[in-house]
Amino acid sequence: MSALRQTPASASAVSFPRVLRSEWIKLRSLRSTTLTLAAGLAAMVGMAVMVGLIRNHQWATMSDLQRQSVSVSYDVHVGGRFLGQLLLGVAGVLVVTGEYATGMIRATLAAVPRRLPVLTAKLTLLTLVLGATTLAASFAAWFLGSAVMSAHWHASLSDPGVLRAVVGQAVVLTATALLGASLGFLLRNTAAAIATLFGIVLVLPIVGELWTAVAPYLPSNALESVALARPDPDALAPGAGLLLFAAFTAVVLAGGIWSLLRKDA
Amino acid sequence: MIDVTDLTKRYGDRLAVDALSFRVEPGRVTGFLGPNGAGKSTTMRMIVGLDAPTAGTARVDGRAYRDHRAPLREVGVLLEAHAIHPGRSARDHLRALAATHAIPHARVEQVIDLVGLRQVAGKRAGAFSLGMGQRLGIAAALLGDPGTVILDEPVNGLDPEGVLWVRTLLRGLAAEGRTIFLSSHLMSEMALTADHLIVVGRGRLIADLPVEELTRRAASDRVLVRTPDATTLRERLAGPGVAVASGARDELEVSGLTSAQIGTVARDHGLTLHELTPQRATLEEAFMELTRDAVEYEAVAA
Numbered sequence: 001m002s003a004l005r006q007t008p009a010s011a012s013a014v015s016f017p018r019v020l021r022s023e024w025i026k027l028r029s030l031r032s033t034t035l036t037l038a039a040g041l042a043a044m045v046g047m048a049v050m051v052g053l054i055r056n057h058q059w060a061t062m063s064d065l066q067r068q069s070v071s072v073s074y075d076v077h078v079g080g081r082f083l084g085q086l087l088l089g090v091a092g093v094l095v096v097t098g099e100y101a102t103g104m105i106r107a108t109l110a111a112v113p114r115r116l117p118v119l120t121a122k123l124t125l126l127t128l129v130l131g132a133t134t135l136a137a138s139f140a141a142w143f144l145g146s147a148v149m150s151a152h153w154h155a156s157l158s159d160p161g162v163l164r165a166v167v168g169q170a171v172v173l174t175a176t177a178l179l180g181a182s183l184g185f186l187l188r189n190t191a192a193a194i195a196t197l198f199g200i201v202l203v204l205p206i207v208g209e210l211w212t213a214v215a216p217y218l219p220s221n222a223l224e225s226v227a228l229a230r231p232d233p234d235a236l237a238p239g240a241g242l243l244l245f246a247a248f249t250a251v252v253l254a255g256g257i258w259s260l261l262r263k264d265a
Numbered sequence: 266m267i268d269v270t271d272l273t274k275r276y277g278d279r280l281a282v283d284a285l286s287f288r289v290e291p292g293r294v295t296g297f298l299g300p301n302g303a304g305k306s307t308t309m310r311m312i313v314g315l316d317a318p319t320a321g322t323a324r325v326d327g328r329a330y331r332d333h334r335a336p337l338r339e340v341g342v343l344l345e346a347h348a349i350h351p352g353r354s355a356r357d358h359l360r361a362l363a364a365t366h367a368i369p370h371a372r373v374e375q376v377i378d379l380v381g382l383r384q385v386a387g388k389r390a391g392a393f394s395l396g397m398g399q400r401l402g403i404a405a406a407l408l409g410d411p412g413t414v415i416l417d418e419p420v421n422g423l424d425p426e427g428v429l430w431v432r433t434l435l436r437g438l439a440a441e442g443r444t445i446f447l448s449s450h451l452m453s454e455m456a457l458t459a460d461h462l463i464v465v466g467r468g469r470l471i472a473d474l475p476v477e478e479l480t481r482r483a484a485s486d487r488v489l490v491r492t493p494d495a496t497t498l499r500e501r502l503a504g505p506g507v508a509v510a511s512g513a514r515d516e517l518e519v520s521g522l523t524s525a526q527i528g529t530v531a532r533d534h535g536l537t538l539h540e541l542t543p544q545r546a547t548l549e550e551a552f553m554e555l556t557r558d559a560v561e562y563e564a565v566a567a
Binding site: 004009010011012013014018019021022023025026029030031032098099102103104105106107108109110111112113114262264265 | 352358365372
């Protein structure tokens with residue numbers, strides 16, 4: 001009955017590239033995940049254009065001070081970042097919790113009983129796919145946003161900090177998705193993981209505004225430092241901010257690995 | 266071959282599986298039978314490494330499941346709760362699993378045909394009926410052409426045609442020398458599909474025996490006789506080792522004699538018989554008898 005009979009089982013051994021390929025098939029075969037990813041990328045570019053159009057429209061009625069503040073701001077193009085961060089973070093959560101919610105995880109782990117390759121493959125895939133697409137979207141947002149505002153505003157990628165901020169925006173989005181996936185492994189529940197992620201990205205910065213001493217050290221604020229063209233004097237340096245966020249994510253991820261390896265599926 | 270040794274699973278203060286030991290041999294269908302809550306699913310999940318045992322071991326072909334380098338090529342598993350994402354098509358689901366073992370697309374198409382899902386292979390699994398989902402689960406279990414197949418309640422939700430199909434399929438796989446281990450809480454289904462039975466209740470092994478033996482146990486030596494000459498026949502049948510009980514006015518329940526012997530006695534004495542029926546407990550009754558003390562949830566007569 002089989003096309004496999006001739007192939008020895010040893011030729012079928014589970015390996016990391018094979019698990020990665022399996023995860024790639026899973027990622028692109030689910031409409032919920034692909035739509036969330038596409039929406040996140042579209043939000044980044046769309047918001048940059050929209051913010052530019054609104055500023056153009058308001059230009060005539062702006063005071064000199066307001067005009068000056070806009071013209072020195074490079075953050076026009078990152079207006080979509082928060083929305084993008086939420087959507088891509090959710091996509092990161094879903095890649096993991098979607099499996100727990102449906103029972104698919106049992107099929108996945110029966111195929112890969114060592115389990116850890118599933119986690120590394122999912123994170124690698126998110127890094128590759130989101131790294132590439134958010135970088136493209138970030139540059140698209142920059143160029144389109146600049147083009148829309150070109151009548152009033154002149155900025156170049158070669159201005160100090162700008163290139164780092166444009167690339168940094170892609171880093172922020174990809175890192176947020178990785179945090180989402182890590183929370184997914186830790187909590188195994190879509191609602192809990194999304195609520196926690198939104199708490200970290202949306203609610204903690206509000207706490208920071210009330211308690212300014214801790215503000216720079218909150219994960220989302222620390223991460224945001226890599227996407228600021230003009231460093232905020234109150235924020236951490238971009239490298240330090242990224243490191244702090246990476247350390248925070250690593251702690252969550254360690255919990256996720258523990259949960260994956262030690263708990264029943 | 267599956268070897269389970271002193272397998273134990275504890276949830277809090279409840280023992281779901283209690284020092285269970287048994288062996289599932291290749292070349293035959295072994296039924297895993299027990300009332301709901303007896304620990305069948307937990308045992309199967311421990312065999313394939315999804316749940317960690319509190320104590321004891323489960324091995325497939327001499328190795329723990331997780332130590333197989335290409336587990337899907339050795340063991341195929343269908344779990345009771347569907348392990349399928351409803352948003353993905355049947356074909357993509359199978360391709361994703363196949364990719365982990367570099368199993369070719371041709372094999373994916375082959376199992377799709379084998380389970381009869383060709384027409385709906387591109388549709389989202391969420392739109393599948395229970396029976397179609399069950400077929401997809403069986404396709405996934407057979408994907409790696411494994412020597413051992415573990416199925417938890419495979420006929421759940423299948424229509425009669427599907428039930429017959431599963432039965433034929435499993436018997437065929439066993440005939441090819443594979444180890445087939447399937448669970449059910451229905452004795453009647455097992456009687457038709459399995460060669461051997463492992464019966465559990467409250468996580469403990471109750472019986473490990475060929476289906477034939479259970480059938481034999483179910484048979485009794487009682488014979489029901491209906492005759493207008495009950496009193497006379499009763500006297501004529503009396504002898505050492507024979508017990509006769511009276512039922513209704515013209516009924517006798519005889520043990521110690523076969524129906525043939527009773528018929529001969531009746532003819533020799535010119536007695537009329539209206540009915541002569543050997544009494545058999547059904548397999549279902551034999552199974553209930555076996556598991557009587559081990560039923561987890563039982564309705565208490567008011």
